[in-house]
Amino acid sequence: MHTDRERCLRAVGSKDARFDGWFFTAVLITGTYCRPSCPTVPPQPQHLLFHPSAAACRQAGFRACTRCRPDTTPGSPQWNHRDDLVARAVRLIADGVVDREGVPGLAARLGRTPHQIERRLSAELGAGPLALARARRTRTARLLIETTTLPLADIAVAAGFTSVRALTDTVRDVSALPPTALRTSRTPSPRHPATSPTPPQTLTLRLPFRAPLTPDNLFGHLAATAVPGVEEWRDGAYRRTLRLPHGHGIVALTPHPDHIACRLTLGDLRDLPVALARCRRLLDLDADPVAVDDRLRADPVLAPLVDEAPGRRVPRTVDETEFALRAVLGQQVSTAAARTHTARLVTAHGDRIDDPEGGLTHLFPTVEALAALAPASLAMPRTRRTTFTTLVRHLADGTLRLGVDSDWQDTRARLLKLPGLGTWTADVIALRALGDPDAFPATDLGVRRAARTCGLPTTPAALTARAEAWRPWRAYAVQYLWATSSHPVNHLPAQPRS
Structure with a gap:
């Protein structure tokens, strides 16, 4: 859908939440990317670019909007109602195959070469399998940082990062804030309570x-x-x-x-x-x-x-x-x-x-x-x-x-x-x-x-x-x-x- 600029502009202009996850809006004057429904997106079309995935936005150098939190949207529905190679690859990445088996493992499951998978995903999603897996890890990390009181070391493990430093660098790169500042910026409320994990490892999300x-x-x-x-x-x-x-x-x-x-x-x-x-x-x-x-x-x-x-x-x-x-x-x-x-x-x-x-x-x-x-x-x-x-x-x-x-x-x-x-x-x-x-x-x-x-x-x-x-x-x-x-x-x- 991101290639239909007029349709994207209409969705952004009407703040239509139905399209959240279908595409992402990159704002040139702020360097951020947003959901289509974000209230802070400027109305001037010349300041807006549209990308098919959060990973593509990051590849292009944009960071996530701290107001609409585009990395917490529901996933695009097209990956569940399509049965082609790209859709199956996206579902496997969401199931953690790249983290466990690497890109060669993903390609083997789909009967393709790593190069073919890289080319097909990049053409349609603007990012390859490693970038999509990284976006998945970042989304999980941000969710845990903002909604739980888990230590950062535990969050790094849960999200699939090799170290707290790797977690910190990635979160700062995506959101322009370190994990500690991101956690402080999301003040717990009765509607969005922070969760203290019950030993050994229980989370409420x-x-x-x-x-x-x-x-x-x-x-x-x-x-x-x-x-x-x-x-x-x-x-x-x-x-x-x-x-x-x-x-x-x-x-x-x-x-x-x-x-x-x-x-x-x-x-x-x-x-x-x-x-x-x-x-x-x-x-x-x-x-x-x-x-x-x-x-x-x-x-x-x-x-x-x-x-x-x-x-x-x-x-x-x-x-x-x-x-x-x-x-x-x-x-x-x-x-x-x-x-x-x-x-x-x-x-x-x-x-x-x-x-x-x-x-x-x-x-x-x-x-x-x-x-x-x-x-x-x-x-x-x-x-x-x-x-x-x-x-x-x-x-x-x-x-x-x-x-x-x-x-x-x-x-x-x-x-x-x-x-x-x-x-x-x-x-x-x-x-x-x-x-x-x-x-x-x-x-x-x-x-x-x-x-x-x-x-x-x-x-x-x-x-x-x-x-x-x-x-x-x-x-x-x-x-x-x-x-x-x-x-x-x-x-x-x-x-x-x-």
């Missing part, structure tokens, strides 16, 4: 999103399908365990009108950026609800559903492999039965953890642990057991890869080749695990019942044809259709479980 956001089906779905031991709804928050690159964690996510409260307990602070990226992905917080709803509202059948509760998100996952295995366990059974079957698997084969604040007991089993099991030891119908063990084997040996870098169409096609894994399972995995915003499980019973209620065609072929008008946001149309039901997945729990 705020996750921003683009409004509107209707949390009912988002948190309702996660709570209603929660696997005992791995997930729970407690005291108004969705809590779950996380398997992370350097250890494990526990997260509690609580919806508020203008943010999601995120309380993270980590075994290793280096996992903080990855944990935050996965939580944002789980809750679909980088979506552009206005664009989605405008498209769906054009259909007279969906329009009243959108107007009643705009901003529905797609509940996704923090672990694509885990979700795929759970989808198979949930084939042709009720939500309650799926939870029971999965809980048995977790108790028998998951890694135990301690949770002083609640009832979480296990991490979901790894595919390596499940691949080592004798198939006969799995208590499930023979056909489903064959499907489950085949999927486990393909995931364990790398024949099938599920992750933020997955090619949506290719992966769906590979899933459909597995015995016993039909279109419903493949479509649900595409919708919630792969993150395809246009995934459409037309054979889903809930979708077909909703279609009947709304006067839409009910056969999969006819409904798929009717849904062509909803592209590229059919996954969001599914959320509005599901929400016509009184099923618990569509509502926040009335009382927290204890």
